Each structure stands twice: as structure tokens, then as C-alpha cells.
Amino acid sequence: MSHKILSNYLPDNSAPAAIIVGEGLTSTAVYKLITAQDVKRLLRPRKSFSHKGTYGHALIIAGQEQTMGAALLCATGCLYGGAGLTTASIPALGLTALNTALPEVMYLSREALEDRTNLEKFNSIAIGPGLGRDEPVAGLLQAAFSRNKPVVIDADAINLLAKEPEYLGSIPEGSVLTPHMKEFDGLFGEHHTWFHRIQTAREMAKKYQIVIVLKNQYTFIIDQRSSVYINQTGNSAMAQGGMGDVLTGLVAALIAQGYTPSDAAVLACNVHGSSGDALAANRYVVTASQVAKHIPEILKALLK
Ligand SMILES: NC(=O)C1=CN([C@@H]2O[C@H](COP(=O)(O)OP(=O)(O)OC[C@H]3O[C@@H](n4cnc5c(N)ncnc54)[C@H](OP(=O)(O)O)[C@@H]3O)[C@@H](O)[C@H]2O)[C@@H](O)CC1
Numbered sequence: 001m002s003h004k005i006l007s008n009y010l011p012d013n014s015a016p017a018a019i020i021v022g023e024g025l026t027s028t029a030v031y032k033l034i035t036a037q038d039v040k041r042l043l044r045p046r047k048s049f050s051h052k053g054t055y056g057h058a059l060i061i062a063g064q065e066q067t068m069g070a071a072l073l074c075a076t077g078c079l080y081g082g083a084g085l086t087t088a089s090i091p092a093l094g095l096t097a098l099n100t101a102l103p104e105v106m107y108l109s110r111e112a113l114e115d116r117t118n119l120e121k122f123n124s125i126a127i128g129p130g131l132g133r134d135e136p137v138a139g140l141l142q143a144a145f146s147r148n149k150p151v152v153i154d155a156d157a158i159n160l161l162a163k164e165p166e167y168l169g170s171i172p173e174g175s176v177l178t179p180h181m182k183e184f185d186g187l188f189g190e191h192h193t194w195f196h197r198i199q200t201a202r203e204m205a206k207k208y209q210i211v212i213v214l215k216n217q218y219t220f221i222i223d224q225r226s227s228v229y230i231n232q233t234g235n236s237a238m239a240q241g242g243m244g245d246v247l248t249g250l251v252a253a254l255i256a257q258g259y260t261p262s263d264a265a266v267l268a269c270n271v272h273g274s275s276g277d278a279l280a281a282n283r284y285v286v287t288a289s290q291v292a293k294h295i296p297e298i299l300k301a302l303l304k
């Protein structure tokens with residue numbers, strides 16, 4: 001089995017030289033490289049005798065007037081990630097855009113979230129993309145947390161946790177946090193090296209029993225036992241707004257389909273990056289919408 005030095009995966013080369021990386025999810029090393037075989041093993045084929053109810057119902061709580069696109073991109077990632085049903089809870093002014101861009105996706109008003117019984121039917125919830133900081137985000141977060149089932153938490157929902165850290169204690173176990181570097185440091189304090197950032201992520205994932213997806217060129221997925229999975233797919237053609245919103249929707253789609261939060265995060269990061277890689281083979285830049293729409297081809301290819 002080949003081993004690589006962790007520093008190879010850090011932009012600042014900050015890891016002590018002795019830290020090695022095992023190849024594959026079954027490696028006993030703390031730091032594990034995600035391989036194509038891992039992802040093939042994780043992905044389950046769709047069953048012949050199945051219907052939309054077999055593949056779960058995901059709820060996306062996202063968007064505000066100026067960033068409705070983030071909600072649409074998140075819902076697109078969820079739809080193309082194979083959730084049986086996707087519902088978007090967005091401000092009513094986004095309804096025409098939703099119905100036009102994504103006719104497959106259903107709508108739940110923000111007011112309806114106040115009645116917690118409306119949330120019971122969902123197999124997964126993602127919250128945060130484009131929510132903004134002015135809206136009553138705290139109320140939306142409380143609604144998402146009220147079920148005590150894993151929630152995918154991104155963007156402005158992470159920014160709210162940074163502002164009101166008392167909510168950290170009520171994150172349901174198994175939830176998946178998907179911060180980029182700036183969001184991570186906003187929440188858990190400034191870090192001067194990537195190695196130290198990863199150590200904090202390991203500590204926090206264990207403390208709160210959550211999965212942390214620390215987004216980067218190589219994304220680090222840290223599970224509840226502090227293991228670190230390193231995703232190698234993805235490229236700089238993907239460095240464009242909305243890319244993370246698609247990833248959030250994809251994680252929600254996979255949790256809705258019954259994958260564990262940790263497997264969903266590993267699979268989503270790998271497939272999201274592979275989608276970008278396939279498209280970038282003959283493109284200078286790939287958009288978030290393109291990456292989302294190419295996901296089904298990547299999933300199908302993994303089953304071969
Ligand atoms: N179509 C839509 O509706 C879209 C809506 N969106 C939604 O809008 C909301 C706010 O999004 P946002 O882009 O304004 O703020 P945010 O992502 O916090 O960046 C702020 C600063 O942080 C930094 N930074 C960012 N990423 C980094 C990284 N990986 N690694 C390191 N640093 C990084 C960078 O700072 P710089 O490096 O330039 O100093 C950047 O300027 C949010 O809810 C989102 O979902 C977007 O998804 C776009 C499409």
C-alpha cells in the first residue's frame with residue numbers, strides 16, 4: 001500500500017513530515033485518501049422495483065431575494081443527485097423562478113416551517129445557501145434542528161452559528177457542516193495553517209458528533225471519530241460562485257437516499273469533483289449548473 005505525506009495536500013505545506021496518508025477508506029491511518037474503488041463500493045445501484053418514495057424526500061431551506069440562485073443551485077444538486085423528491089423552502093418571490101427553472105422541485109413556504117409537523121416527512125434537510133444575514137435565519141435553523149435528525153449546514157447557516165455559538169450545542173448528531181476556509185475560521189477561530197485547521201476540525205467533529213466537510217482544492221471530510229478523508233477530485237475550472245451550493249444539495253440528496261452522513265459526504269465530494277473534472281477536460285471554466293447536471297453521468301459511470 002502506498003503512503004503519501006499529508007503536506008502534499010495542504011496549500012501551506014504545514015503538516016509535520018511524519019504524518020502519512022493511507023490509501024482507501026479501509027486504511028487504518030487517521031488520514032485516508034478516497035480512491036475510485038471506495039466510491040464505487042459506496043454507491044448503490046437504483047433498484048428495479050422502486051419508485052420516488054424509495055429514494056427519499058429532501059428539503060432545501062435556502063435563498064433570499066438577491067441570492068435566490070444559490071437556492072436553485074442547491075435544489076439542482078439535490079435533484080440530479082437522485083433524491084426521489086426535492087422540496088425548496090424559499091421566499092415566495094422566488095416561486096416563479098423555481099417553477100420555471102426546476103419544475104420537478106416542489107415548494108414549501110417559509111411560514112409553513114413554523115409548524116414542525118410539516119417537517120416530519122423529510123428524509124433530509126439542507127440549510128444555508130444564499131439565506132443572507134438579514135432574514136430571521138435563527139428561526140429557520142431552529143426549525144431544521146427541531147427534528148433531531150442530521151441536517152446539512154452550509155454558507156449563511158454556518159455564519160449564523162459563528163455569530164450565535166450557543167446553537168452549536170443543539171446541532172443534531174450526524175449533521176454535516178460544509179464550510180470553506182473563511183466560514184470555518186469564522187466559526188472555530190482563525191488558523192494560520194491548514195494543518196492546525198484540520199486538527200480543530202477533528203476536535204469539533206468529535207465533540208459535536210458531526211461530519212465536517214472542509215472545502216478546499218483537496219477537500220477534507222472529517223467524521224465523528226476524527227478520521228480524515230481526503231478528496232482528490234475537482235479542479236480550478238470549478239472556482240466559481242455557486243459550486244458549494246450544488247455540493248450541499250448533493251449531500252442532502254444522498255442522505256435522503258439512506259446513505260450515512262459520512263458516506264454521503266465522501267461520495268458527494270468525490271462525485272462533485274469528478275463531474276467538474278470531466279467537464280473541464282475541454283473547458284476553461286465549468287459553471288455550477290453544468291457540474292450539477294453532469295452528476296447523473298458520473299454516478300452511472302461509477303456503477304460500470
Ligand atoms: N447565485 C447565487 O445566488 C450565489 C449565492 N451565493 C451565496 O451567497 C452568500 C454569500 O456568498 P459570498 O460568496 O458573498 O460569501 P462567501 O462564500 O462567504 O465568501 C466571502 C469571502 O470569503 C472568502 N472565501 C470564499 N471562499 C473561499 C475559499 N474556498 N477559500 C478561502 N477563502 C474563501 C473570499 O474572500 P477573499 O479571499 O476574496 O478575501 C470571499 O470573498 C452565501 O449564502 C452563498 O451561498 C454564493 O454561493 C455565490 C452564488
Ligand SMILES: Nc1ncnc2c1ncn2[C@@H]1O[C@H](COP(=O)(O)OP(=O)(O)O)[C@@H](O)[C@H]1O
Pocket residue numbers: 155179180215216217218219233234235236237238239240241242243244245246247
Ligand atoms: N481550485 C479548486 N480545486 C478543486 N475544487 C475547487 C476549486 N475551487 C473550488 N472548488 C470546489 O468548489 C466548491 C466551492 O464551494 P464554496 O466556496 O462554498 O462556493 P459557493 O459559496 O460559491 O457555493 C467546493 O466544493 C470546492 O472544493
